[in-house]
Amino acid sequence: MTTLDDKINEHFAGFVVRKDLVKAVKGNAIVPTYVLEYLLGQYCATDDEASIETGIETVKEILRKHYVHRSEAGLIQSTIKEKGRYKVIDQISVSLNEKTDSYEATFDNLGIKKVAVDSGTIKAHPKLLVTGVWCIADVQYEFSEDARTSPWMLETIKPIQIARVDYEGYKAARGQFTKDEWIDLLMQSIGFNPDAFGRRSKLLQLMRLIPFVERNYNIIELGPKGTGKSHIYSEFSPHGQLISGGEVTIPKLFVNNSNGRIGLVGYWDVVAFDEFAGREKTANKALVDIMKNYMANKTFSRGVNPMGAEASFAFVGNTDHNVPYMLKNSDLFEVLPPQFHDSAFIDRLHAYLPGWEVDVIRGEMFTRGYGFIVDYLAEILRHLRQEDFSNRPDQHFRISEKISTRDRDAIYKTMSGLLKVIFPAGGESAEDLEELLQLALESRKRVKDQLFRIDATYPEVDFYYLGSDGQKRRVQTVEEQEFPQFYHRRPAQDPKDQETSAEDGDVIEGDDGAPLAPPTASAKPALEEGHHVFAENRKGVSYDKLFGPYIDGARRIIVTDPYVRLRYQVRNMMEFVEMIIRRKAPEDQVAIHLVTAPNEGEIQIQRELLESISDAIIGTGVEFTWAFDTSGTAHARDIVTDTGWKIVLDRGLDIFQPPMRREGFNLGDRLQEHRMAKGFYVTYVRQ
Structure with a gap:
């Protein structure tokens, strides 16, 4: 357990669970995460290993005995018949049978229909009328000679969710955590290892929670496959409903005119549209019009009195092309169906979450730490919908x-x-x-x-x-x-007319004009002093583009960076040396000297890594030397050349987010331009 885990258990005892336990108990049960964590919260909300092991076995036994697998539905039906009643965990929906004036439940996995439900249950749990709700239910079996009477009856039902939370206690406990600790706690709560994410990446993950805390909030996330866009809407909260973008209808989403029953927006805090993208898809124009009105005014109408609702909309889908292709040839909404690729609809979106900045989910990105039981956090977030900050x-x-x-x-x-x-x-x-x-x-x-x-x-x-x-x-x-x-191309212009920026000999610029392309034989850029800031998660940055033009022609280069200590930081230094070898003429001699600080406790490993750079470049015309600044006074991070340039960096050479992939290949390991950068600045000074 980490220090943060200890702190989490101290201040939120009983409301947190170790997140890797979900995999330990899930097996082949196809149930949402919040269902499993609800059960784990009953038996494993502790940091005592013995109690956790006992709790896991208890939850496994509950799932084994009461969770209904579709393949074993007949066996469970037989058990209910023989025992007269039995407790099951299943997804249940209810409809009104107007012919008999009674409510009837359908058990999704158990495969039984026309299960009698009393009116009191429906009043207590109206969501059952809209869509399936995961519940723990007692089912009775009483055979009747009357063929019109179903033998199945629903005796008791309990939706799987925490009944009440102490919101004031939650706010008080929040005060015991720093901002960074709290963000990491939330990251662990949604299942991720915070160490695998940069600061901006963490905030982008937490943006997915905004529809749960804000009424009538409309967000879209488009990006590559496999980045977990829909996970939080399907697994995270019992107050969110994920539906396929192509399966929604006006009666299902808004209101059924035949019976006046309100649709999903009236019962759920968040309605998420999965697989929303696809140019080949079509949508009902009337549906799009009602959606646009609802997204703008929080109301909808189908020829009767206007009705209001508070559900937020989340739209998620996969992109077909990368960002520069979309910016050059169309726009960042290019994958939307034609009916939704509409300015009036798009203008009603409050935020566009850049899915291309979210890394593809890998095994090492999941946490083994403690986080909130998702149902507990879901109830807190729902309470926060009443606030306005x-x-x-x-x-x-x-x-x-x-x-x-x-x-x-x-x-x-x-x-x-x-x-x-x-x-x-x-x-x-x-x-x-x-x-x-x-x-x-x-x-x-x-x-x-x-x-x-x-x-x-x-x-x-x-x-x-x-x-x-x-x-x-x-x-x-x-x-x-x-x-x-590409970004500033205007709609009236032909994309082919915009290609001059990246032609050979030009300099692709960052914000404020930082040079981001090496000079060519045909045209060398004029080097200028300046201060330039680079955003976190940006790609397309490399040592060659940042430093190359300013170190060309230098015979001696001094790098001062006290944090060339860890293996990946020494690798950064090696890549800087490689960049100089590539840029210099074969006959030129260049001396590079590094001033850094010792890595206490692992100085010998650090020495060996730095010496390996010197050994690796013998015969290249580049000499690499290094020295420890034992005085501890060298806090600056800069690169100084004998040609009169000084390059100041707030992060030194450590401008890239460290790689997390342990096995296989990662393009970012091979090409710096494909790595995500940390937020950093660079200042060019002529001395």
């Missing part, structure tokens, strides 16, 4: 007055959601607010910038905010920084 940033920041009301509302809703998730009891600093405000602005800007591509009638919007010092701070999306040559 959207005005919190106003005490420190002011959003541009040129931003429209719809844009402003979207930004504030995203901000409110992030604050509810990370700072439910308040206490955030101005720095914390600024980090979240930038993410909220960027998430809406991604929507608005693509709208301008799709429909030229939409005006360009300058997304910026003012700090307490009155300074204007503009916000850019990561892909805007990474692919400026």
